[in-house]
Amino acid sequence: MKRSKKVFITLMLMICTLSTFLVGCKKNDSKATTKKDFNYYTAEKLKEAIEKKEDIIILDIQVKEEYDKHHIKGAMPTYAFPVKTDEEKKKIDDVLGKLEGKKPIIIVCPRGGGGAENTYKHLLEKNIEKDRLFILEKGQTGWPYEDLLEK
Template sequence: MQKNLLRLFPLLLVGLLAISLALIGCSSESKTEYQYISAAELKNKLDAGEDVIIVDIQVEEEFNRHFIKGAIPTYAFPVETAEDRAKLVSTLQEIKTSNAPVIIVCPRGGGGATRTYDYYKGEFVSEDRLFILADGQEQWPYNNLLGSIDNTEDIKQKSESVQIFQPKEAIIQYVSPEQVKSDIENDTDILLIDIQPENDFRKHHIQGSIATYAFPVTSNDDKQKLARILPDVLTSEAPVYVLCPRGRSGAENTLNFLAEQGVDPNRMFIIEGGQAGWPYEELVVTQ
């Protein structure tokens, strides 16, 4: 009996090791990886006059003591509650109407910063743009780029430039193919957003349309595809015409998503009948 147990012991060890490695692998795959920027790298960007958006989440008392010039104060630290996250909402308009990198500054570059990163990611800000200042405000070494409550003009100017982000409720309204054709032929300023899948878009789409491949706009991946065009939509006042395969739920989902991101619902229209019902072949492009 003892001999049998001794023979089985190495096999048990191998089995336990395999299970442990599998669990470690699973946990590492699910762990979010964050992008960081060093103080020196950020200083170089500021010295070069590059366009960056610095979001400072320090509590008000700490922000008043020291902040990087040009930073947007939010006082959102530690970004653990709904009330904390609500303080970040006012930054969304500036972030979503820009393609500039977003630098998140917290006291030490730790949990508050990663939670802010996750919040913006959940609001469909591209991760390519999100960076955490390594080691946070406490280790910022460049005093010439620091401001304080005694020098608040920069805070005032930056705060006044930030528009309050206002999610809206979509209005489902339609535009006829005839009206779209007229607008195209008269060079009227419009935004024509095509959400067809890529293969369908390549087969046929209306000239001048913006490809998103976001259909059916039900998953986060679909919405992320639409989020890429948000700066163009939010910085324009032109009517937004949405084209989907048949002018149904995919287009409605698009209107709902864009309204949630602050686009004026009165500007947005679904093209009746979608691509399947578009009658003007002379305005159709194939790839």
């Protein structure tokens, strides 16, 4: 019984050490991104911009079925979510000509997370200036203004 207890403790220490090492490595990964790496628009700020008829681009990446159910008025559909594959990125590339200029681009995805971040990074790679790119916080599901939805 004593020996199995020592083996168990040794194994647990090894697991703890290994997991600490792996987590530590991930934190130091130069490709890791944080929320600070992105610009954001709140729903309230976007609502104000729409009502004031500011010159903005609302780039919606929801899949077609979700876009058809509900989207913000004036949004440009791409159906590119989650913008991981070459095929999905091509859907973004297909609208690049419409993104030229200096207008702010507000990216709308289902929840304002990974798909929007993927789009943001892809647009940066396509030489869209970072100061023009924004993610709608909480995405389409967090949009509280029914009067500015198209269904």
